[in-house]
Amino acid sequence: MPAPLVITCGDPSGIGPELILKAWASRGEAQITPFAVLADPQLIRDRSRLLGIDVPTIEGIGDAKTFATALPVIPLANSFVDRPGSPLRENAAGVIEAIERAAELVSNGDARAIVTAPISKKPLYEAGFRFPGHTEYLGHLAAARYGRPMQPVMMLAGPELRAVPVTIHIALADVPAALTRELIVSTCRIVAADLASRFGIGRPRLAVTGLNPHAGEGGAMGREEIETIGPAIEALNEEGIDAYGPLPADTMFHARARQSYDAAICMYHDQALIPAKALSFDETVNVTLGLPFVRTSPDHGTAFDIAAKGIARPDSLIAAIRMADRMSLPA
Template identity: 60%
Template sequence: MSPGAPLPLALTMGEPGGIGLDITLAAWAAHDGLPPFYLLGDPEAARRRAALLGLDVPVEATSPAGAVEVFARALPVVDLGLPVAAEPGRLVPGDAPAVIAAIERAVDDVRAGRAAAVVTNPINKHALYGAGFRFPGHTEFLGELARAFGKGPGPDGAWHPVMMLAGPELRTVPVTVHVALAAVPGLLTQALIVETARIVARDLTARFGIARPRLAIGGLNPHAGENGTMGSEDDAVVAPAVAALVAEGIDARGPLPSDTMFHPRARATYDAALLMTHDQALIPVKTIAFDETVNVTLGLPFVRTSPDHGTALDIAGQGVARPDSLMAAIRLAGRLAAGHA
């Protein structure tokens, strides 16, 4: 790579039995306008999948330093030295170390200045648990890997990653993520809401260039509790959190009834919506723009994006998986890394 040349993006292969390879190959095949990226994984697995899908995508093993040059003529793959055996639609437990290693290497490449940002293909968490993976998902694992960058901005010195789903018309953030709905009231605290909102406001300014982000905070219960007649959490937990944020100078309002937050006039009044549960946040943004929505991890010392869908084992290798969300994730990662989202 010549001095001053843009750094490529590091793309992980994800679950090799899923659609990660399908959409990666399809993204490169239609790559006009995409920033250069390289795949971390097994070059032979990529070649096998290209042949199966009938895609004329040359695959070339390279290093991060050579990826930008290779990208113009072939899909650059950085070989991790861990061959994968999975075929489409089939999980192979022995592939788990390679999946985990790709994520670790992507983060390390950014830390070492070999890559501009991390883009991750979907993983199957159950398939990784036998290899010692102990995290609920990608987001939490990335928070652990961020320790290598030094002390985080939180009061405990840790990095606290926050999931944001970003579409063309809507950004949403779940305050509680991969937990059972019955557990949410016990996990929801004023401190959690305030810390999540601080991270969202900080990154919307630092990464997205929004000078004074406007945050809409949704309630937990129907009608935001309706003055306590449908649950006490909105009055006892959410409202004090919003008041604390306003006292800090953050433009926040709520708790708002979540069923009236997502029509066009309402969306025009805020830059991001924070919702108390996973589905409150993900359903509206995926309904509005499923194929263009990107999973962005806030609160990290590096840029990380991902498509907003799972491994889709049932359609892997069939040539029907759409690369739109991955391509949107690659484009957004490039813009965020360049500082002009």
């Protein structure tokens, strides 16, 4: 049997623990592959009782047989303060540990893919965490373990759209300076390679947005399309990568336009994530490309306002589990 997936619990004050419990509870109906959760076992048990979800637990990574009757929980060295709805700096060490342990397990072959529940960045920053988010931190961990530089690339993948932001967790005012020809080219290379190797798309078609309204209107509303984005697309075509643009972002995401490409390459975070989430919020998955292992995540955040109220929907987490399963199985 293939190794199980491993799920990090995310911020324990958010909806991550609830989604994991609900995913395990629906394992038969949803036909979910076996997984283990990296968490504080006591918090998982307490949250199960609080929500009235009958989820027996067993400590360890488990296997298909144990998964059928109990949720495998890999204990963390750092325990959690159980306070739903209140993100706490005291929980940062455990949240970070779970991510680190997940990278270790998948790198060692004890797990075959990582699924991450949502984190809150503010308490992590208060505890000294120096990475913008999950994506960048996993790139750092992979580079350390594999001994080579990594460029992690975020892709939002849903049934109707795959969208990739070239720049991610930076202020909008900083995007023009961060957007370089080299960054666009390297991002598109990774997207094309992973769409071929992990999604089975023989010759991926990449539609590249402009940065400015109307893709700059020939330079009247900015020159990034002329000086940066256009030359990057030319370089990609010279390498044999099917990329075209720059295209006005406001006409790229309607149904007919989406038929013409396999992934939309966008210039900044919201340009990619707004259409992806608007089209299929509950089914869209955050996938990290460019790493030597598979990592997926739900496309939503911690939702502190509804934590432990029993109303959080596990659809996106289940979609992330299914995608991680498909991407990590041998061809």
